[in-house]
Amino acid sequence: MNIDEIFDFTSFTIDREPHIVLKPEVCSGCDVRGCVNCCPARCYTWSEAEQKMTFVHDGCLECGTCYVVCQRNAFSRWQYPRGGFGVAYRMT
Amino acid sequence: MSKQFQAIVVGAGPAGSSAALAMARAGLDVALVERGTFPGEKNMFGGLLHRMTSIEEIFPDFWTKAPLERHIAKKGTTFMTGDASFHVQHETVNFDHTPYNGYTVFRPRFDRWLAEEAVKAGATLINRSTVEDVILKDGRVTGVTIAGRKGELKAPVVIAADGVLSFTALKAGLRQPKFSADQMAVGVKALFDMSREMIDDRFGLVRDQGFANEYVGCTGGVRGGGFLYTNYDTVSVGIVVHISSLRNSGKTPYDLLNAFLEQPQFAKLLSGGRLAEYSAHVIPEGGYTMIPELFGNGILVAGDAAALCNATGVNLEGINLASHSGILAAKTVIEAHERNDFSSKTLKRYKERLDLSWVMKDLKGFKNAPKMLHIDRIYNEYPELVCSMMEHIYRIDGTPKTSIPKLIMREVQQKIGLKNAVSDLMTAWRAL
Numbered sequence: 082m083n084i085d086e087i088f089d090f091t092s093f094t095i096d097r098e099p100h101i102v103l104k105p106e107v108c109s110g111c112d113v114r115g116c117v118n119c120c121p122a123r124c125y126t127w128s129e130a131e132q133k134m135t136f137v138h139d140g141c142l143e144c145g146t147c148y149v150v151c152q153r154n155a156f157s158r159w160q161y162p163r164g165g166f167g168v169a170y171r172m173t
Numbered sequence: 174m175s176k177q178f179q180a181i182v183v184g185a186g187p188a189g190s191s192a193a194l195a196m197a198r199a200g201l202d203v204a205l206v207e208r209g210t211f212p213g214e215k216n217m218f219g220g221l222l223h224r225m226t227s228i229e230e231i232f233p234d235f236w237t238k239a240p241l242e243r244h245i246a247k248k249g250t251t252f253m254t255g256d257a258s259f260h261v262q263h264e265t266v267n268f269d270h271t272p273y274n275g276y277t278v279f280r281p282r283f284d285r286w287l288a289e290e291a292v293k294a295g296a297t298l299i300n301r302s303t304v305e306d307v308i309l310k311d312g313r314v315t316g317v318t319i320a321g322r323k324g325e326l327k328a329p330v331v332i333a334a335d336g337v338l339s340f341t342a343l344k345a346g347l348r349q350p351k352f353s354a355d356q357m358a359v360g361v362k363a364l365f366d367m368s369r370e371m372i373d374d375r376f377g378l379v380r381d382q383g384f385a386n387e388y389v390g391c392t393g394g395v396r397g398g399g400f401l402y403t404n405y406d407t408v409s410v411g412i413v414v415h416i417s418s419l420r421n422s423g424k425t426p427y428d429l430l431n432a433f434l435e436q437p438q439f440a441k442l443l444s445g446g447r448l449a450e451y452s453a454h455v456i457p458e459g460g461y462t463m464i465p466e467l468f469g470n471g472i473l474v475a476g477d478a479a480a481l482c483n484a485t486g487v488n489l490e491g492i493n494l495a496s497h498s499g500i501l502a503a504k505t506v507i508e509a510h511e512r513n514d515f516s517s518k519t520l521k522r523y524k525e526r527l528d529l530s531w532v533m534k535d536l537k538g539f540k541n542a543p544k545m546l547h548i549d550r551i552y553n554e555y556p557e558l559v560c561s562m563m564e565h566i567y568r569i570d571g572t573p574k575t576s577i578p579k580l581i582m583r584e585v586q587q588k589i590g591l592k593n594a595v596s597d598l599m600t601a602w603r604a605l
């Protein structure tokens with residue numbers, strides 16, 4: 082299977098407001114970055130060149146893994162999307 | 174503007190809807206608040222709804238009412254390496270008639286059904302509403318606020334049934350602000366469309382029979398396991414991995430899932446299937462030792478929010494515990510209304526009820542199971558040992574055979590080391 086395709090099979094109602102917001106300086110000083118490899122939806126990307134973390138909330142499955150794996154409290158916001166927004170499973 | 178209820182339930186998952194159903198049936202005016210556009214929209218799981226004895230008490234003909242897929246008549250375990258597998262299986266006619274031992278279900282259908290039953294009994298379901306905070310007055314919880322909305326929902330008692338991360342329990346001061354990655358697992362799942370006939374033929378099933386299989390050794394050495402469950406015309410496959418072990422491995426859950434799907438013996442089972450949906454969620458696997466405070470003034474915590482999930486290694490039981498804890502919470506709230514006392518003095522009866530129930534007894538009984546699951550050799554060396562031993566036993570190549578006890582000793586020494594094997598056995602014995 083081409084793993085890149087798997088992410089296109091989930092539906093979302095995307096909110097403009099992100100429900101997760103990072104403190105960039107905390108991530109820049111982090112030497113673990115478990116969020117990058119543990120997030121099942123590839124929301125976290127670390128750029129070695131820019132020493133910078135990019136987070137995209139669009140494809141977030143609201144699974145909670147990053148909330149658990151981050152031991153540095155990097156979130157200035159970590160909440161579920163407003164009612165009616167976010168991931169919308171049809172079957173699972 | 175604020176609205177007054179006799180009880181508020183946060184989260185219309187199995188815990189919340191069971192609680193709302195039981196309270197509404199007792200005549201209480203209950204609000205059931207859910208952040209999805211409908212209950213179940215946000216929820217995924219592996220796929221096995223174990224027998225729901227607490228719901229059968231309310232609906233004795235549960236299996237004719239609920240939107241279930243297949244009933245589980247056949248269970249298997251497969252030890253797997255990159256190129257070999259060894260499979261054991263159990264099947265009995267006793268699991269092939271009512272009351273069934275378990276079913277496959279889809280959460281968006283099942284959770285919605287259970288919530289609608291609560292509504293039929295008189296509960297008020299409030300969808301599209303993410304609870305933001307609890308209202309505290311003189312040290313007691315008296316209601317909740319909804320994100321992006323003015324006004325409050327008020328009630329003398331709130332049941333936090335908002336799942337594993339339970340921000341409601343956090344805001345009420347009942348759970349620790351930080352989780353340990355050692356006590357949490359994440360599951361990723363892919364659903365494959367496949368015709369009903371193909372599923373019946375491939376897995377040896379007739380009528381509404383279903384098959385549930387667990388896999389060990391399919392997670393690239395990361396602590397965890399895999400699963401395959403048959404629905405009517407789809408197959409659920411996925412892996413569950415411990416978050417600390419995943420973090421340390423540097424691997425990603427979707428690459429591990431992909432490798433599992435591509436293992437040659439596994440890939441055969443899915444050939445012809447079409448990917449239909451991908452989903453993921455965290456599981457509180459720490460068991461008994463990670464249970465938060467279960468009650469406070471004006472508040473109770475049920476289901477995953479209270480970490481009432483039993484991962485013994487053989488089964489992953491969550492929904493049945495969630496539902497039962499929701500019903501025990503409901504009983505306690507009904508009693509609190511009779512006494513008109515919502516302080517922790519009355520609400521502590523919830524914990525007493527739980528302690529006496531199979532929920533806590535099971536969690537206590539398997540208190541050490543998480544320790545066993547932390548033996549890293551289970552996920553690599555042992556499956557390899559089993560598969561290579563079987564290969565030696567079956568192989569015919571014109572050389573003299575090794576006696577089986579000798580073979581076991583040799584393989585254990587080579588692959589595990591005798592000392593490790595003895596210590597693992599002891600840990601497993603204590604755990605189970």
Ligand SMILES: Cc1cc2nc3c(=O)[nH]c(=O)nc-3n(C[C@H](O)[C@H](O)[C@H](O)COP(=O)(O)OP(=O)(O)OC[C@H]3O[C@@H](n4cnc5c(N)ncnc54)[C@H](O)[C@@H]3O)c2cc1C
Nearest residue numbers: 184186187188208218219221304336360476477491492495
């Ligand atoms: C990969 C995986 C496989 C699993 N396999 C199995 C299995 O095979 N068998 C089994 O029995 N269990 C299994 N489980 C465990 C099971 O899914 C859970 O134990 C069960 O769902 C817990 O039910 P709950 O009602 O407590 O919580 P949930 O099902 O999580 O429900 C919580 C509800 O609250 C809502 N909510 C959350 N926050 C808010 C808020 N702030 N405001 C409003 N609403 C909110 C959510 O949208 C959700 O509907 C599995 C779990 C996972 C992740």
Ligand code: SF4
Nearest residue numbers: 108111114116151155
């Ligand atoms: S989110 Fe947490 S784990 Fe990830 S890089 Fe930032 S500080 Fe590190």
Ligand code: SF4
Nearest residue numbers: 120141142144145147
């Ligand atoms: S909640 Fe899950 S899917 Fe969303 S960003 Fe965090 S790890 Fe990724």
